[in-house]
Each structure stands twice: as C-alpha cells, then as structure tokens.
Amino acid sequence: MSIVVTGATGHLGALIIDHLISRGIAATDITGAGRNPERLATLAATGVHTVRLDYSDPVSLATALTGADTLVLVSGSEVGQRVQQHTNAINAAKAAGVSRIVYTSAPRADTSALILAPEHKATEELIRAAGIPFTILRNGWYTENYQNLVSVARETGTYLTSAGTGRVSSASRTDYAEAVAAVLTSAGHEGKIYELSGDVAWDGTEMAQTLTTLLDIPVVFTPVSPEQHAGILQNAGLDAGTVGFVVALDGNIRDGLLDGTSGELAALIGRPTTPLIDGLRAA
The missing domain is CATH 3.40.50.720 (NAD(P)-binding Rossmann-like Domain)
Known part of the structure; x- marks a missing residue:
C-alpha cells in the first residue's frame, strides 16, 4: 500500500x-x-x-x-x-x-x-x-477552532458569540484524523459517506462553563446580535471578508447546522470523541 x-x-x-x-x-x-x-x-x-x-x-x-x-x-x-x-x-x-x-x-x-x-x-x-x-x-467542527477564544476569555471573562442558543458538536482534530486512519486500515468503507461529529453538542452557556473550569476564573456567556457582533469584530481590526464569514458561520450555528451527533466518528475510531474541555486544554 x-x-x-x-x-x-x-x-x-x-x-x-x-x-x-x-x-x-x-x-x-x-x-x-x-x-x-x-x-x-x-x-x-x-x-x-x-x-x-x-x-x-x-x-x-x-x-x-x-x-x-x-x-x-x-x-x-x-x-x-x-x-x-x-x-x-x-x-x-x-x-x-x-x-x-x-x-x-x-x-x-x-x-x-x-x-x-x-x-x-x-x-x-x-x-x-x-x-x-x-x-x-x-468532518464536523474542530474544537481547536476555539483555541484563540480561550485567550480572549482569559482576558475579558466573556464568551461572546452571535450564535444564540445554537449548539456545536465539535471534536478534536486527532479524532477526525484517526477516522481517516481507521477507514484505511479496515474493510468495508468503499463508496461510504460518513457524517462525523463529536458525541456531545454544546451551546454558549456550556462553553462558558467549560472555560470557567479550564481557566479557573468566571467566564460569562455573552450573546449578541449579528449586527453587534459585526461591529465588535470590525472594531477589533478584522477585515470585512473575515467579519462576514465569522458572523455568517455563527448564523449557521444558530440555525442548527453544526449540531449533529450521529455517533459515526466514535464508531469509526472505536472510542468516545474527545470531550470539549480536554480538547481545549490540549489546544
């Protein structure tokens, strides 16, 4: 091979x-x-x-x-x-x-x-x-996509998003990487399409609670409107394209497009997916 x-x-x-x-x-x-x-x-x-x-x-x-x-x-x-x-x-x-x-x-x-x-x-x-x-x-969303927000939460004590009550079933990159290795080292995967995600879908409140535990400081979930979010990102110096992408992505999360928990990732790798706090800690 x-x-x-x-x-x-x-x-x-x-x-x-x-x-x-x-x-x-x-x-x-x-x-x-x-x-x-x-x-x-x-x-x-x-x-x-x-x-x-x-x-x-x-x-x-x-x-x-x-x-x-x-x-x-x-x-x-x-x-x-x-x-x-x-x-x-x-x-x-x-x-x-x-x-x-x-x-x-x-x-x-x-x-x-x-x-x-x-x-x-x-x-x-x-x-x-x-x-x-x-x-x-x-592949669903990577927990590592939030590693920069850990630093922001440490500095501000907030987890700010315009995703509302939307949930994200993230997993760590190593989980998704192991799935590739799994399909290449076992039979029966030809022609298959797998919907991969973390075992647990979390929302903004749960992310803030996780950050509170991880950082050992109070972190508050701060939901904002898409318009407010765009303004905050612009004031932070992000270019228009990046601002539009981030706000649109939060809109996708708000609409439930990243909340699937099919269990197929855990089944492929033969173990539970990495919990949110462990993934953030590793990142």
Missing part, C-alpha cells in the same frame, strides 16, 4: 500520518505531501517519504501521486479556491492511476446551507465523476 497524505505539513494531515503509523502502516508506505519545507523535513526524519505539493501546481501533484495507490485528499484551506485546487488533485489522481480517494468534506455537504458546504459539495461531485473508488468523511 502506498498512501499519499496531502496537507501533511498542516495540523490535520500530520495527525493522520501519526494515526496511520500507530495503526500499523509502515512509515515507508506513507508519503507526506505539503508546502512547508521545514515541516516536511521533520516528517522525513520519522521515515515517512515526503514531497512538495501545491494544489495550484499540477506538476507538483503529478510528481507526488506517481505510483500512489491511495490519495488522502485533505481539503484545502483557501476558501474560494478549493474547487479548482481539488479539481487539480483529482485529475492528477486519475492520471496517475490512483485506486482510492479518501476526502475530508463538510457536514451534510450536499444539502446543507452551511457557508463552507458549496465547495465541498462540488468536490464530492468531482470525485464521483472521476470514477475512482472513494470514501468521504464529512
């Missing part, structure tokens, strides 16, 4: 490689592909093959996928550019004769109004059209 893991110099990709090795895949059967040369060098020291890869560079994709059996396509991080970048990766996989793609998508990507869903829906359609056997892991 020859597995190419894209995004290997990022958080999720590196964790996927760790879990593949811990589940018995030889380091020499794994190629970590990414853009950061220093992090690639660190990976190489573990015995993993490494190669430079940029989704926007078809030549680098062709080089990285030569001789590969499986492509772990970790979704790109550049919002608005993902469809073209993923198209390049899928085309390169088809040209290289890759026999399987495992893709990290978004919750209910084909039907959801989630702001992030359209690019993932388009990518899933491209994978199906390519005719390559696939497994799609629709």
Whole structure:
C-alpha cells in the first residue's frame, strides 16, 4: 500500500500520518505531501517519504501521486479556491492511476446551507465523476477552532458569540484524523459517506462553563446580535471578508447546522470523541 497524505505539513494531515503509523502502516508506505519545507523535513526524519505539493501546481501533484495507490485528499484551506485546487488533485489522481480517494468534506455537504458546504459539495461531485473508488468523511467542527477564544476569555471573562442558543458538536482534530486512519486500515468503507461529529453538542452557556473550569476564573456567556457582533469584530481590526464569514458561520450555528451527533466518528475510531474541555486544554 502506498498512501499519499496531502496537507501533511498542516495540523490535520500530520495527525493522520501519526494515526496511520500507530495503526500499523509502515512509515515507508506513507508519503507526506505539503508546502512547508521545514515541516516536511521533520516528517522525513520519522521515515515517512515526503514531497512538495501545491494544489495550484499540477506538476507538483503529478510528481507526488506517481505510483500512489491511495490519495488522502485533505481539503484545502483557501476558501474560494478549493474547487479548482481539488479539481487539480483529482485529475492528477486519475492520471496517475490512483485506486482510492479518501476526502475530508463538510457536514451534510450536499444539502446543507452551511457557508463552507458549496465547495465541498462540488468536490464530492468531482470525485464521483472521476470514477475512482472513494470514501468521504464529512468532518464536523474542530474544537481547536476555539483555541484563540480561550485567550480572549482569559482576558475579558466573556464568551461572546452571535450564535444564540445554537449548539456545536465539535471534536478534536486527532479524532477526525484517526477516522481517516481507521477507514484505511479496515474493510468495508468503499463508496461510504460518513457524517462525523463529536458525541456531545454544546451551546454558549456550556462553553462558558467549560472555560470557567479550564481557566479557573468566571467566564460569562455573552450573546449578541449579528449586527453587534459585526461591529465588535470590525472594531477589533478584522477585515470585512473575515467579519462576514465569522458572523455568517455563527448564523449557521444558530440555525442548527453544526449540531449533529450521529455517533459515526466514535464508531469509526472505536472510542468516545474527545470531550470539549480536554480538547481545549490540549489546544
């Protein structure tokens, strides 16, 4: 088995490689592909093959996928550019004769109004059209997405959001990474789509309680309107695009688009997902 893991110099990709090795895949059967040369060098020291890869560079994709059996396509991080970048990766996989793609998508990507869903829906359609056997892991929200808010809560004593009473079933990146390793080291996952999420969906009040315990200071949940939220973010110096994205995402949470608790992530990894407080502490 020859597995190419894209995004290997990022958080999720590196964790996927760790879990593949811990589940018995030889380091020499794994190629970590990414853009950061220093992090690639660190990976190489573990015995993993490494190669430079940029989704926007078809030549680098062709080089990285030569001789590969499986492509772990970790979704790109550049919002608005993902469809073209993923198209390049899928085309390169088809040209290289890759026999399987495992893709990290978004919750209910084909039907959801989630702001992030359209690019993932388009990518899933491209994978199906390519005719390559696939497994799609629709990753829910990462607990690590809130690590900066821990510092804010420490400074202000508040957890501020415009998500209202919306709930988030977050899990830690290591949970989602282990799910990739699980589908690559066990049978029966071809053609499957998994809706992955944490076991427990929390709301703003519960997040504030968790932060209170974690930081050992009182943290108060402070709900605000979308308009108030936008103004606060603008005053903090965020650009208009980022402000719009954050407020829209909180709107998605308010509408219940990140609250699913299917249990499929825990079933795949064979253990409960990481509790919110433990995930924040680790982050």
